[in-house]
Amino acid sequence: MAATSGGFQPRERRFSVQEQDWDPAPPKRPRLGAGSKCGGRRLIVVLEGASLETVKVGKTYELLNCDKHKSMLLKNGRDPGEVRPDITHQSLLMLMDSPLNRAGLLQVYIHTQKNVLIEVNPQTRIPRTFDRFCGLMVQLLHKLSVRAADGPQKLLKVKLVKPLGGFWGRFWG
Template sequence: MADIEEVNLDRGRFKVLHLDNTKRRLIVVLEGAQLETVKVNDTFELLNCDDHVEFLRQNQRDPATCRPDITLQTLLMLYDSPLHRAGLLQVFVHTEKDVLFAVDQQTLIPRTFKGFAPLMVKLLNEGQVLSKEDPTQKLFSVIKNPISDHLPVGCKRYALSAAGKPLPNLRDIVPKEEDEPVVIVMGTYAFGNLKTDLTEEFFSLSSYPLAANDVCSRLTTAFGDVWGVV
């Protein structure tokens, strides 16, 4: 896709992600993503606090609740990580409007919001975004709720929230076993507490609220260190 080609990465350098339930990997669920479309004249756009100020004012919407850029920043941090390039990362996104979608491991995330927004509009309106290079490959695809149906049975699940119990060393929850996936649920919004029924274990990585992309950086670094990804 033209919008994604600005990332000059060789797809051949990415290892293929094996989705067998026994394969070791970090599964990240981005919860509460603020992704929704709005019709401007005859065109659908991705609602955001910068371009749709008048719409938000007329509909008495708080601009802080319209931050799709946080999802972009989070995906960039995850997909730029060595953990992803080693084939040890899988990502699902669950929007505030209850749309669940998967991000293909080979997807190159656009570097700019201008490139990201049209892809999300296409995804939300059509249910998928296909690769122009390979029309059989779904870069983004809406899948059926609940998310638990798409997770390995019996795997460990943790949630990260500022309201959780302190976790001084993130490496403590990284599975040491050779073949053991783990699920991490985290929020992708500016304000508010994480709500999820995927797990009852909530951990906090800091005594201060952290930006979602900072959490992702800490996550991928910790898992990469324990799993020997350099």
């Protein structure tokens, strides 16, 4: 008998009648839809104090960033350390990829430093690269909503653009 390279020979697997009739276990994560027993309970996450602000550079608008616009921030007397849209980007990536969101139990809102409240649809796929994320946020802040490319569904929409009062004033003062 010739030796095989690597020294590993897989065995033949023989199935018995019991193994062929075996049903796989149900998924560990519950599938929650319209008729779920959770009663519509969801975790609401608000990214408070997000630094999402547009600035005009030449003829185009860009998302204000501490790396690209440091001289502009220092000229206006603002701390570059407070203008960090990359933190919002990373937080959104982690939240939208979480098992809780995939199960349909997460609702994400973004509240910016300029009192803009943004609702994020749970089906939204956040761009992986920071530059594309910046372009998406500039589009959102100027058009007040971002629709899906393949349908009328709104993926991101601005809810409030005024000083918060009333119901929301209790949470953010």
